[in-house]
Amino acid sequence: DAKTTQPPSMDCAEGRAANLPCNHSTISGNEYVYWYRQIHSQGPQYIIHGLKNNETNEMASLIITEDRKSSTLILPHATLRDTAVYYCIVRAILIKAAGNKLTFGGGTRVLVKP
Amino acid sequence: KAGVTQTPRYLIKTRGQQVTLSCSPISGHRSVSWYQQTPGQGLQFLFEYFSETQRNKGNFPGRFSGRQFSNSRSEMNVSTLELGDSALYLCASSWTPNTGELFFGEGSRLTVL
Numbered sequence: 205d206a207k208t209t210q211p212p213s214m215d216c217a218e219g220r221a222a223n224l225p226c227n228h229s230t231i232s233g234n235e236y237v238y239w240y241r242q243i244h245s246q247g248p249q250y251i252i253h254g255l256k257n258n259e260t261n262e263m264a265s266l267i268i269t270e271d272r273k274s275s276t277l278i279l280p281h282a283t284l285r286d287t288a289v290y291y292c293i294v295r296a297i298l299i300k301a302a303g304n305k306l307t308f309g310g311g312t313r314v315l316v317k318p
Numbered sequence: 319k320a321g322v323t324q325t326p327r328y329l330i331k332t333r334g335q336q337v338t339l340s341c342s343p344i345s346g347h348r349s350v351s352w353y354q355q356t357p358g359q360g361l362q363f364l365f366e367y368f369s370e371t372q373r374n375k376g377n378f379p380g381r382f383s384g385r386q387f388s389n390s391r392s393e394m395n396v397s398t399l400e401l402g403d404s405a406l407y408l409c410a411s412s413w414t415p416n417t418g419e420l421f422f423g424e425g426s427r428l429t430v431l
Contacts, residue, residue: 238418247322247408247422248361291361295418303374303415304351308361 208292213313216286222279224312226292229273235296237268238306239277241288248291248308251277282316289313320345322423324409330429336397339426343390343411350392351420352384355406364407367392368415396428404430 209227216222228237238253252259252266254275259266265278279286291311323342331337343350351374352364363376367386384394390411396403406427410420 236418245424247410247424248420249422250419253418293418297416297418303366303368304349304410304412304417304420305363305366305374305376306351306353306361306418306420307363308353310360 208294208309210290210292210309210312212310213315215315215317216279216282218284218316218318219281222282222286222314222316224277224279224290224292224314225274226277227274228292228294231272231294232296235294237266237272237275238293238295239264239266240291240293240306240308241286242291242311243285243288251290282314284316284318287314287316322409322411322421324407324423324426326426327424328427328429330431331399332431333399333401335399336395337399337428338393338395339407339409339428341392341394341409341411341423343392343409344421347411347413347421348390349412349415349417350386350390351410351412352392352394353408353410353422354378355408355425356402356404361408364394366415373415399430401430404428 239251240248242248254266268275289311349368351366366374386392406425408425410422
């Protein structure tokens with residue numbers, strides 16, 4: 205799976221949008237971008253994933269650049285409960301050998317401040 | 319709908335002992351994966367099971383093993399515990415063995431003294 209690079213930490217004001225960048229310049233054509241977050245003392249939580257089109261769900265939006273070398277996770281109205289470590293993961297699917305293995309990097313520690 | 323359940327949540331062992339951790343996946347999920355999380359190494363993949371068969375294995379020594387039962391419940395075992403095995407062990411389940419959308423439990427925190 206391709207390697208990802210994320211800033212180690214960032215702060216965000218409560219109620220404002222949080223934009224979390226991720227660089228995956230070596231991504232392959234069959235690799236998707238996944239985002240997870242881990243709130244302190246809990247297991248990681250799936251947020252969203254995408255291939256090349258922008259995606260949106262009830263939690264967040266995912267913007268992937270046209271060349272697919274980077275992406276941004278957007279939390280539209282950050283709350284204190286969004287304070288967590290956010291992981292950007294690139295993973296090939298539809299390849300049997302990939303299984304459900306996820307390669308987590310260091311992630312971005314997001315602190316939402318009142 | 320119940321989530322992924324891991325037991326025990328906390329346990330303390332001494333070096334040389336062995337430990338067995340249990341994971342009950344979400345009802346209907348047939349794939350179970352295990353991860354180790356430590357402050358130094360972060361989240362690392364241990365192994366994955368589907369239909370009682372190990373499909374994938376991470377880079378861990380043979381002291382780490384697992385199995386899956388016919389009801390999809392899974393256990394992992396660590397033998398001859400070392401201090402470095404102290405970690406949060408996370409279990410994740412999914413419908414199929416080839417999706418990136420995993421549902422994680424809250425983990426079992428193991429302390430080795």
